Amino acid sequence: MSESKQETIRYPASRIVDIAKALSGDVRVRILEALGDKTMSVSQLAEALGVAQPTVSINVQILEQAELVVSTQGANREKLCSVTCRSILLELPAKPGEGLHRTEEIHMPIGMYSHCSVQPTCGMAARDGTLLGSTDDPRVFYMPERIDAALLWFSGAGYIEYYFANPMPPGASLDELHIRAELCSEAPSFKMTWPSDITVSINGLPVGTWTSPSDFGDRKGKLTPERWRAGSEYGRLTEWRVTAGGSQVNGEAASGTTIGELGLAFNQPIRVRFEVREDAPNANGMNLFGAGFGDHPQDIVLSFVRYHEQPQA
Template sequence: MVDIRQEVLRYPASRITDVAKALSGDLRVRILEAIGSDQMSVTQLAQVLGVAQPTVSINIQILEQAGLIVTSQGSNREKLCSVSGRSILLELPEKPGDGLHKAEEIHMPIGMYSSCSVQPTCGMANKEGTLIGSTDDPRVFYMPDRIEAALLWFSGTGFVEYYFPNPMPPGVAIDELKLSAELCSEAPSFAMDCRSDITLFINGKTVGTWISPSDFGDRKGKLTSDRWRSGTEYGRMTEWSVTGNGGFVNGERLTDTTLATLGLQYNEPIIVRLEVSDSAVNQRGMNLFGSTFGDHPQDIVLSFVRYTTPSE
């Protein structure tokens, strides 16, 4: 077999955390030991290490994402694994921001809001499709069990508000702030002709309004539990963004809100509010989906984007 390993794998400061996390697990180090200079399949690794094959596959993926192993497909369509290099070189950060990725992401579970205002129809369900508390009871939104929410909804007007930390150190500027979430309108059961104006506010500034066309229930959500029988099944992945040029919804510029007007401070929370306002033309509420409900396996994601990094 030809040895495809490099002598030295060089990692910039922004990849240190990825490599450190990949090497922090004892099983992942044992996988590297078992492969050595050879090539092994996932099945062979599971047998050698005495570990279940799904567990090996998950850890292989972590090592692959860090660039420490490479994989290929064998003749029987099984994944074959090889170590990428003989040694690694980590470049230590020299200035603030060197150790950050181009896009730093914070994933917020939908039940971890800091404030809300809701009215019936309203409620929450967990990933199994079981209701949390009673439906159409706004008190549910203040129960500790809300942290388990995989779907939350309210009708008419209202909001949910989240506090995000700012991961950027002092003196490190970003080029874009993005928020993505899966959402739709809210109607009893579901309604495909139900429009609702859902607006994102960041630190009190209007980023833009997305007009949801429906409360989607015409098919099963890709992630939605089979036990869920209450109508709403999935939403639309929607992205708001703020740059130096304004506020955007799904790539369309809608407001004059810029990064400078948000007043971002490294030691202050970033206040994110998803709202159907009293002044909205279409006041048909909101469904908000978590990572285990609907069509998309993600919670609310706030991304801090730099188009270039100091090492480039």
């Protein structure tokens, strides 16, 4: 047995779901069986299990994320795998929230909104850069194909609203709520000087306004497909944060709305709205970028943060 291998690893209650998922696949259990007390390369595992090498690689990564397998680089730059322990001990949760991570995240595709109000110029594009429906036709925002959107835009005033599930069980405390998204203003083609005031509200309460300085199109977005030639190329990754002391946008104080005022309930959706208000000083529309467009590989991310986890014994 490798000297670095532990006999038993103890996992807190917040890791139960990770470990359970890692052990729920037949291929992953067979990988652990094949490794035993040995070190094997990915190609050796594929041959021993009779499974395609890419499949082995994916399942090894899942085991690595759960810290059940560790990998090193061999002499020929091949990945060498070994197990980290011979047994595991899982602590069961004893209080609401102990089975959750310190930060739980929900990733929402930008096309999965629940309500909207848009006006031309407006439209949507898929991840490959093709248009969904026709441009400047608000009916596109009500078509089933909208779920494939990787970029959506509207000019002037309007909004896009999403319903998020609340992962926190009854009685579990929540200290912060974060929203991250890549956005910018919207102008015909693009305009580098084109400010737009984009406000986020949660359950009807405003948590802050960010003024986008531009409809960015001066260069290609890092993830934007080559076939896209319609102007807007990338946005700015922007974060709204709600705490017990108020709300911030990109770390700057923005609103007096506190997390306790949001009325969060485990059995009620959390309504998140991105809006350019009609009375905004700069009502110049919005581009919202998904995982396959712009500069950042993410959709809308809603994070639930607790300051404290159950201490390990």
